[in-house]
Amino acid sequence: MSVIKTDRTAEMETFLSVACTGSLSAAARELQLTPSAVSRMMTRLEKRLGVRLIVRSTRSLRLTSEGESYALAARRILKDLDDTELTIANRGSPRGKIKVTTATAHSRLTIVPLLKEFLQRYPDITLEIDVSDQLRDVASGQVDVAIRFGQLPDSGLHARRLGDTGRVVLASPEYLAKAGKPQTPADLARHNCLDFNFRRIEPGWPFRQNGEDFMLAVKGNVIANNGETLVELAQQGIGITRVGRFHVQQALASGQLVALLEDYNPQDREAIHAVFIGGNNVPTRIRVFVDYLVEKMST
Structure with missing residues (x-):
């Protein structure tokens, strides 16, 4: 019996497009597919998982709780895949965007004065700085590196101490x-x-x-x-x-x-940490940025 291989990456990308655009037809236009192809892919995905991910009506579309969970996981998986490919492709010269979140005063007084030298060292890296005292979700991929103060909650994230x-x-x-x-x-x-x-x-x-x-x-x-x-x-x-x-x-x-x-x-x-998704596949651009912060702030 032949086995049909499923392109799970394509399913995840299609599902996220449906979730973001709010309709199958809009997702089809975005992905340059037919609406029927998108519909078949979503039906196949739900059948394989054995759960309802999307509730559709004539005028609207919404995610079920299982759909919300799948969307969160799909974003992380696709981001990990992108980061892994970028890491392998650019081992010799770190490049790409790093999304960093830091508290308002700490950004102005500590982080921003350090950025000129970092960008001179790594001219192919682009920094996107989110300055806010509100916590951003590293685990979901909202940011790559978060500068956090105080005791850290238990999580699967990695942390490097920068000072206190x-x-x-x-x-x-x-x-x-x-x-x-x-x-x-x-x-x-x-x-x-x-x-x-x-x-x-x-x-x-x-x-x-x-x-x-x-x-x-x-x-x-x-x-x-x-x-x-x-x-x-x-x-x-x-x-x-x-x-x-x-x-x-x-x-x-x-x-x-x-x-x-x-x-x-x-x-x-209060301890100050750089928090990021850890593991063996930390993108080179993130690793060198955190290493740089440790070098400058731990002295």
Whole structure:
């Protein structure tokens, strides 16, 4: 009995085109196939998997939960295939695009100043920088490399440590002249505390008093999703905030901002990692970029 070999790569590409365009006919135009060919391919795929991936009506098309899972896996598989081929084809000269995501302040103060030399070393590499304090999904292929702060969750991703940073509570001299300088963590109850809006396991700011660490809930009239905003508001005299020291080294040295409650600082450190999809087939362009960050930031 003859065996019909299935081109699974073509099926994945076709399925993703259907999912992205929202119709079989649009996918057919994009792939330069007939609508009937696309329809047969989707029917064959669902039959082989034994599940419904797409629900079709006369006017719309939507993915089932199984379809969503298959789409996520297909994107990763096709990206891995592209990366593997690119790695093999360009072992001698890394080339291609690297999508990098990094926090707003860390990008401006640390990452961007390093990029000129990297691009001079590897002129055939293109960088696409996503500057945001929101987390991007490395596992799904949204980005190639993510610069992450703090403890990393368990995952199948690979990580290289780039360094670490401490945190500091601070305010402007203008604010302190108006509201007074807190002498103990408990005094923060009388102050306008500007905080991040990220969900934490333990909400609040950590302090150490009499050898004991504790979390103190704080309140204020502004929360933000990035440290740059909090530092700017603190410089304007709006309130007290707590951010990574790398944000404010120059402002502290110049006196534009004043460190507070240092005797109660728990000296907690946040590790900084480059996170990427690991394994034996890490594309050369990604490997050399991460190696470069380690070289420059770990010294």
